[in-house]
Amino acid sequence: MSWQDLIGHDLQQEMFRRASSRGRLGHAYLLTGTAGIGKRTFARLLAQALLCRNSTSEDIHICDECPSCRQVLSGTHPDLLTAGLPEGKSELPIEVFVGSPEKRGREGLCHDLALSPMQGGYRIAIIDDADRMNVASSNALLKTLEEPGARSILILIASDPDQVINTIRSRCQQVHFGRLAPDFLATALKKVTEEQGGELPDEARLQRAVDLADGSVARGLDVLERLRSGDLLDGEGFGRILSRPGFLAADLAAAGDAIFSKAGTDTASQREAGLVIVQSCLEHFHRQIGDPGQTPNHSVTADRYLDALDCCFEAARQIDRKASVPLSLDTFYHDLEMLLRPTWKTAADKS
Numbered sequence: 473m474s475w476q477d478l479i480g481h482d483l484q485q486e487m488f489r490r491a492s493s494r495g496r497l498g499h500a501y502l503l504t505g506t507a508g509i510g511k512r513t514f515a516r517l518l519a520q521a522l523l524c525r526n527s528t529s530e531d532i533h534i535c536d537e538c539p540s541c542r543q544v545l546s547g548t549h550p551d552l553l554t555a556g557l558p559e560g561k562s563e564l565p566i567e568v569f570v571g572s573p574e575k576r577g578r579e580g581l582c583h584d585l586a587l588s589p590m591q592g593g594y595r596i597a598i599i600d601d602a603d604r605m606n607v608a609s610s611n612a613l614l615k616t617l618e619e620p621g622a623r624s625i626l627i628l629i630a631s632d633p634d635q636v637i638n639t640i641r642s643r644c645q646q647v648h649f650g651r652l653a654p655d656f657l658a659t660a661l662k663k664v665t666e667e668q669g670g671e672l673p674d675e676a677r678l679q680r681a682v683d684l685a686d687g688s689v690a691r692g693l694d695v696l697e698r699l700r701s702g703d704l705l706d707g708e709g710f711g712r713i714l715s716r717p718g719f720l721a722a723d724l725a726a727a728g729d730a731i732f733s734k735a736g737t738d739t740a741s742q743r744e745a746g747l748v749i750v751q752s753c754l755e756h757f758h759r760q761i762g763d764p765g766q767t768p769n770h771s772v773t774a775d776r777y778l779d780a781l782d783c784c785f786e787a788a789r790q791i792d793r794k795a796s797v798p799l800s801l802d803t804f805y806h807d808l809e810m811l812l813r814p815t816w817k818t819a820a821d822k823s
């Protein structure tokens with residue numbers, strides 16, 4: 473991995489380069505931005521660059537060959553600590569930070585981070601899913617943030633910074649990562665697919681994944697996988713239902729369930745599936761606004777399509793904010809039915 477492997481996010485890279493060359497690296501950073509756009513990759517690259525033996529503070533780069541780089545790549549560098557949501561858990565428990573009740577304060581990430589760097593450079597902790605810390609874990613981490621070690625750097629990652637308590641947020645320098653632009657996203661999707669040894673998608677599928685992924689590599693890969701396995705209704709599938717005069721929320725729910733049921737009980741997969749469904753509808757409404765002549769549902773006015781777009785954005789926001797996905801989808805289907813059914817339209821417009 474080198475900085476060249478990072479697609480997009482040049483500004484953020486430049487920001488850290490400058491801070492390092494001026495000797496102004498902070499003790500704690502909070503990397504924010506929608507899920508699946510490369511925050512974790514960025515945090516890893518930054519840690520590797522700061523630990524690389526051929527890197528200097530004036531020019532942080534990654535050689536990929538020194539013992540330090542090799543240890544980071546193999547996950548064995550003693551000065552790089554990582555934490556994230558434990559398998560099957562929905563919260564980052566306090567034990568991760570200060571150890572089990574029997575060994576409280578004598579183990580855990582806060583304890584380990586306070587030790588002197590073993591290789592003389594920095595001691596770095598990457599905390600993924602920082603928006604899933606509960607009050608107890610947040611308070612445990614707060615102490616470390618208030619009294620950081622001289623050579624320690626904390627890198628927190630959160631898709632939803634609003635879920636990180638204020639006292640933590642205010643002690644971190646927040647670095648926001650934007651959604652990837654379509655051409656960057658297409659490049660990233662091809663690159664990752666290649667790295668994973670997958671078959672490169674044809675242009676039409678790639679374009680569809682880019683359209684549905686909302687700037688997120690993780691979401692784009694998910695769409696590609698669904699297109700490959702035939703899980704994803706083609707855009708026309710949802711389009712056909714939504715264009716039918718008098719469609720019912722139940723029709724949408726049935727189409728959505730075909731996708732959603734494959735996600736199983738894992739909430740992250742459920743969220744991805746939910747977003748794919750919402751994005752498919754969003755794509756349809758975009759098409760209708762762009763070319764209203766296509767739709768057989770002439771009774772729906774352009775205003776209604778704009779409202780429907782809002783409906784999609786709101787549903788995506790709810791799902792992104794970790795609301796219950798089945799509930800968000802039910803509300804979404806119902807709201808669309810209310811908006812687009814000619815009978816409801818007439819009743820609403822008369823009032």
Ligand SMILES: [Zn+2]
Nearest residue numbers: 524535538541
């Ligand atoms: Zn190196």
